[in-house]
Amino acid sequence: MIEAKQGVGRVAAFERIDPAFQLTVRDHVYRAIRSAILSGAFATGEKLNERQLAEQFGVSTTPIKEALRQIETEGLVETLPRRGIAIRFSMQWAEEMILARAALESMIARLAAKRIDKPSGAELLATVDVMKTATKSGDADKLIALNETFHDHIHRSSRCGYLAKLIERQQFYDASIRRIIHLDPAERQKALDEHASIADAIVIGDADLAERLMRNHVVRSGETYLSIVFGQQKAPE
Amino acid sequence: MIEAKQGVGRVAAFERIDPAFQLTVRDHVYRAIRSAILSGAFATGEKLNERQLAEQFGVSTTPIKEALRQIETEGLVETLPRRGIAIRFSMQWAEEMILARAALESMIARLAAKRIDKPSGAELLATVDVMKTATKSGDADKLIALNETFHDHIHRSSRCGYLAKLIERQQFYDASIRRIIHLDPAERQKALDEHASIADAIVIGDADLAERLMRNHVVRSGETYLSIVFGQQKAPE
């Protein structure tokens, strides 16, 4: 659908570039370090060195410092002034990130149930239908994308920008790990059932039910990811 | 109570200095800017200028940049590469911070109810008792301190460091505003009743009840703060 501005018919329908797309060095470094930490490349308590990181990335320390400040604010590392930067992330940290995400996603599901309108509700149910198909055919990549679409729909329906942003930071696994999970047919089916019932609860406006289902879904699937990322590790006895 | 180390009786009982105490320029700037934003010193969408801030604080841009990165990660401002730094905080943002805090605090209350031990439970109830006294006498400052103690007890009992840290960032009002609230006897009584029932629920281990009571408490008191900070503003109709 092309919308011409000011009645001039021949302007091409190029979408505005999202300013956040701009790849700064800082942003690249931020993602790289964050992802490395979350994938377990560093042991808890291990030290990071600003100069060394700068050398590895082939940049100055300035963008490194800024990226580390962001990662610090997220809680993944702790900066000890003039003593070093220590990794804080651990299995227990990941467990709590799941709990945080469960709390926030269930809150947002509750609000979505109260605020969703007819068209969005229909879209949400339609997404679930597509998921059913993808689940049967076992298309893992498509399921991963649909999963994101599903949660995005709910976030938008809740009209909560801040909460949605906060939730994004509570993810400690990436697409490659999701793919592993989606290879298991039983897991796919379980996720589908949960998504379907969550969508139903939101569309009929049952806030309490949507909240509860969402929390259970996030905790359950989170624990599955946890066992994959951290293997058979157990919390300290 | 003095604990001598290694049996040497004459060593003074100096406590270890918390490394986080060190006041760096960055940290000072971070707190100052954050507090200014939360107190409404800037309009939503208003631009901040790194050089100008550096000049105002009388420091270079380096600590300013790092502080802004932290504030950005919290979601209070948005950095548009090479275009400026825009304030994102608004009444709606504050409303969502309340919801986030409600979601996280209720999750932590749920865990505290499951994990609290006898001594901590007794301490929690004791804190509520002291609160009763302070409520009657109307000592606002003491109540503010006790409030913090109360929530800290619960955070510690939940054994969740990450969640507790995340919750800290969801506070948009400071002590001076709390004092205003605590001047109202009716408000004091309401808060006391809520605290008492939350403590009871946690101590008897009723996770569902603790969660629900905590959420309602945070939302209700949050809305009170909201109305004070933002006056009679209303969300866009």
Next chain:
DNA sequence: ATCTGAAATCTGATATACCAGATGTCACGC
């Protein structure tokens, strides 16, 4: 009067140099 586009200017982004606290090393004196 209006549109175009080059140049001035504003802003954050990055690089580099240097500062200062924290830590480790090791010769020295008991």
Next chain:
DNA sequence: GCGTGACATCTGGTATATCAGATTTCAGAT
């Protein structure tokens, strides 16, 4: 042998200069 303390060194913290994208300004063309 062992505790002491000066000093080398490591680390993040801060200051400053410069780079480059974004925006604004405004002369010149239509």
